[in-house]
Amino acid sequence: MDVSKILDPLNNAQRQAVCAEAANVLVLAGAGSGKTRVLVHRIAWLLASENVSPYGILAVTFTNKAAGQMRARIEQLRGTPSGGMWVGTFHGLAHRLLRAHWKEADLLQHFQVLDSEDQFRAIRRLIKEMGLDEGQWPAKESQWYINARKDEGLRPDNLEHHNDPHKRGMIEIYAEYERYCQRVGAVDFAELLLRSHQLWLRNPELLTHYQQRFKFILVDEFQDTNTIQYAWLKLLAGDNTGMFAVGDDDQSIYGWRGARVENIHQFSKDYTGTETFRLEQNYRSTGNILNAANALIDHNSERMGKELWTDDGDGELIQLYAAFNEQDEAQFIIDKVKDWIDKGGLRSENALLYRSNAQSRVLEERLINYGIPYRVYGGLRFFERQEIKDALAYLRLTNNREDDASFERIVNVPTRGIGSRTVEIIRDTARNSGSSMWQAAYHLIEHKELASRALNALQFFVKRIEEIKSAIENLTLHEQIEHVIHESGLIDHYKKEKGERGRTRLENLDELINAGKNFDEDALEEEIETSDVLTAFLSHASLEAGERQGDEWDDCVQLMTLHSAKGLEFKQVFLCGLEEGMFPHRLSSEDASKLEEERRLCYVGMTRAMQKLVISYAEKRRLYGEEKIARASRFISEIPTEFLEEIRLGSSVATLSTMAAVEDKEAPVKLGQRVMHAKFGEGIVLNYEGQGRHARVQVNFEMAGSKWLVMEYANLQFC
DNA sequence: ATATAGAATCTTTTT
């Protein structure tokens, strides 16, 4: 292939990294510096010049989206499908390994992948079964504990309780959970990695096979790797493997879930002769935005060091708005968004970023008020929806009747008279005989050890599952799904749910059949055995939970947390709620390293902006029902004033029409509304009492301070 | 089995 096509689109630094001769390469790629491009072109370069076949390449990312994009861009650049290459997420690749070597990994052939909700439910059930007090041993905490240990590569056997009763309990729960997973063939996310790591350790010839196969390993977002992921990579990389790691220590924002930036420092030590490259030219943001971001992140210690720059101009200054309260802040932001749209910009070019999800509500209310379509990221995803998980649980139970989690989920959904008491008896019976709940149910029916009503109901359930099982045996996946959602009674069950919610649930179940259809087609192409399609589909549902549900509008304002904004870019970005306690969050303010992570988060947020960045904070904020006075975030003072432009009260466009509408209703004014008084000047509505002409309004004037005024006489102008 | 009231909780999230 023509090498110039690979190298010409690159700048100097990018080209050096792509063509690096060193076996091991570390690329420190700043925000917007062409990180993905370098990865993609490196792969194309290796294939073209090093005489490597796609078979010898493994590229690993964190999200399915990133993996998909990378694969697509490689194929686009090379103009040919890249069969044989392994491109995927850590979990996806680990899963692939375990499917191929389930026996050596000591798993059941049809092992299932638990998503975090499945895991949570399993742990909660086990804690109950163990007779532990749920108040003292919250399932959430245990789940967190177990995952953190697995991410560190630790099994219960490797853990010491040091006579700490709390620790001892946690370890016991962990051990119990492991036994359960092993028995029913369940594998959670962390287990995928830990288990495949173990698979290699215990089967040296298998490890050698993969080490010899993969001549080059490429890692995206290296700063986000945790202990087990790095160990996994290190094990897989043999003596002759070339490692190519791309990352940005300044964008490490997942320390709280086990990511270790240290790995980036460790890399050059572990791989001697590592050549390090820095990508500092930014193709996204204006000079002012970059300089401000550089100055902010400079307050962090222990950085690898990197300074973003651009060839383009300085652009506009960063706007800073000190809002009176969160209502005022929202009003200001929405006014600016409206300006943008009125000037012909797209709604989707605007992103409203915040530290925590609770902040979205006020913004949403304003957007609804103005009839501006928007989309909030972060809701439930398709395969996480209740009705979908119910349907999947039926499929799982027919597939594997040892699956207690699924059994318990659907034994009384739709309600068929199997109450919590009956479930408890089944659970106890299962526990006492060391069998599954399914077997226990059988036992109870056979020996008539239940009250007749419960017995009949249980018998009905068991029979129904058996019927479904035999009916779907020779069907294609989508036919299986269709059969299951009807015969299980789920359709009828959700038909009864009134309103919008019930309707979307039915639509989703319909959509599940569609998903099955697509899966069938893919399976046909890849010649997957019919009996394995269901298992593959169930794993797919766990590993790739699907798109987050958003509004149906194509062009809408984007609302999301700073964390979910990573990797994205927008022409106009609003960073909202920059107050001490909010951002940096109070739970992350005491600890120096946590604070630095917050600062990196701020850095990530700022560098999302292409043209305009607007930062705002509220002096007073109502949160969780309580009003709190706040100070501006320290991050604001860490940005040199030369890059900032303070926006004064009332400089935004008047919104007379909307206020008239509000005035018609019982409230005389809206809280947080800007008003103008002939004598006192401009202010913000703080409070009001009464209605109509007799209403009194409290206004905080910019110059004159806070005053109570009677609407009838005050003659306030809304602006 | 459902309905309602009171309590508890409220950072960030992918796989």
Next chain:
DNA sequence: GATTCTATAT
């Protein structure tokens, strides 16, 4: 303040 779970009553 809003949601979501839990306990209690019917």
